[in-house]
Amino acid sequence: MSPTNPIENALADLLRRIEPVAHELGDLFAKHGHELALVGGPVRDVLLGRSGADLDFTTDAHPERVLEIVRDWGDAIWTIGIDFGTVGVRKGDWQLEITTYRSESYDPKSRKPEVAYGDTLEADLARRDFAVNAMAVRLPGREFVDPYGGLADLARKVLRTPGTPEQSFDDDPLRMLRAARFASQLGFTVDPDAVRAMTEMAGRIEIVSAERIQAELDKLICGAHPREGLTILVETGLADHVLPELPKLRLEIDEHHRHKDVYEHTLIVLDQAIAQEVGGPDRVLRWAALLHDIGKPKTRRNEPGNRVSFHHHEVVGAQMTKRRLTALRFPKEVTSDVARLVELHLRFHGYGTGEWTDSAVRRYVRDADHLLDRLHKLTRADCTTRNKRKAAALARTYDQLEERIAKLAEEEELAKIRPELDGNEIQEILGIPPGPMIGRAYKFLLDLRMDEGILGKDVARARLLEWAATQ
Structure with missing residues (x-):
């Protein structure tokens, strides 16, 4: 293939960048009497001006034969996908997947695809999901193969x-x-x-x-x-x-009548959350933005004056979020973080128009914990009013909150707030063994710390004894 047009130039540049992989691997398979082609996403992406370190290849060699061919060539080999005809290989910084020509389909009663091996590259490309992913470059000959018009679809x-x-x-x-x-x-x-x-x-x-x-x-x-x-x-x-929680939002008009429906509001919040990202997509923030109002359909109530309320929708929404993400097999930490953001997304509005006490600031930071930066972004994104004066007022109020957080953080190390007495000290002062009472005492002291700041151990001890006498 000589680089005589933009397409050939792009593919030639790709093949130059992935040397020695393309040349060596193509020659290696040809030496063993088998076909090999670079296929799918890497071909599509280079034609779109994108690049990555993962390469997909397809071959007429069956997986066991592929293992024989690459065993002494690859730096590392893995077979986690071998039941589906795929062998993984690492060569230098490149991650390769070599898959046998195949077709796959689902039995109506089975959750697992049935894999059947094929004989030709063209037939393999026919079973690809979309024409833009059904383009290939034969190796080592570098012939561009596009039997289903993927190149035209890329242009369109x-x-x-x-x-x-x-x-x-x-x-x-x-x-x-x-x-x-x-x-x-x-x-x-x-x-x-x-x-x-x-x-x-x-x-x-x-x-x-x-x-x-x-x-x-x-x-x-x-x-x-x-x-x-x-x-x-x-x-x-x-x-x-x-x-299913997402389409259900289309029918729920929000309580301020600011949007056609909560579904559209949700998409705007997602857009505004994304606009605040730094350094790439934040999956936790994005999922929280998407799911933050899913509790509204279950909590919708008609109020006097043709108004609608959604009281405690953040609590219900957090529970629904946990159930949905758990059902989708999300990692526990992602599920927990997204649900917590959904639960906290209205907390800012519970403190009025800026009359934040030091205690309220401490609790806000303590409850958000490692999610504080994301909570800032979600809360700001959730302001979708078209009233410019109201939007500016909300932004100023939140600016003031962040300033208060920064000031207190300097003074008190907010993220590290703990009671002034630990569990061992509580046991010694109260003269009781470990048990539920220690936990309740710890919570009392933490609330005391949140509400009144640093009091000193002597005062904390006296207050603890006063509290214990009432229990």
Whole structure:
């Protein structure tokens, strides 16, 4: 392949950058009588001007044969995906996945794809999710292969299946979520025929495991355009099956009548949270922004004067968040952090218009703990009023709160606040063994510290004895 046009230039540059991998691996497979091609995401991304350290290859060699070929060549080898025809290899800084030509489909009663090996590159590309991922470069000959018009789809920024979308989504229903995920990551639109098939087949997604669904949703929410991906999920009905709390927000008018519905408000909050990120996507902040109001449908009440209230929706929402993220098999720490932010997202508004006592500031910081910076961002993002004067007043009030936090942090090391007496000292002063009473005493002293600041151990001891006498 001689670099005579922009496409060939881009691919030639990619192959130069991944030497010696491309040249050595292509020659190695050819020497052993097998085909090899760079395929999928790496080809797509280089044509989009993107790059990464992960490379995908496909071959006619079966996995056991692949292991024989790369055993002495790779720096490290792993076989975690070998049941699905994939062998992992590390070569220098490159992470490679070499997968046997294949086709896969789901049995209607099974959550696991059935894998069958194929014989040709073209047939393997036919089973790929979208045409933009069905392009390849044969190695070592460097022949560009694009049998399903992926290059044209890249130019149009559209996601279209190589074959009929019905067959593609029936073979692997997760591809419906991938359409939404790629829309988020790449900013592409989904072909109308694919959207129609997704809408008709949305229920088929329930055959896919929670872990695979979680991985796609997480990539979607961390994409460059999550609003586009979420809109696809809601409009096709896929969200009803994988994130049902989201479409339910469309019917809930918020109590200030500032927006068409809480669903649109939620997307704006997500946008405004993302705008505050530094150093890349913050999955905890983004999930908290997306789920912060999911408790509203369950807490909606009609009030006098044609008003609507959602009392304690943050508490209910935190419980719902835990259930949903747990069902999706999110890590415990992510689930806990997102739920805590949902629970705390209204705390700022509970302190009026800025009359924050030192005690209130201490409690705010203590309750937020390591999530304080994210809580700042979520609280600011949750201001979506179109009233510029009101928005400016809220921003000023929060500015004042952050100034108070910074001032007290200097004076008292807020993040490290503890009672002035530890558990051992409490036991010694009260003359009691470990048990529930020690925990209650500890909480009393912590509240005392929060409310009144540093009193000194002598005063803390006297107050503890006064408290104990009433128990």
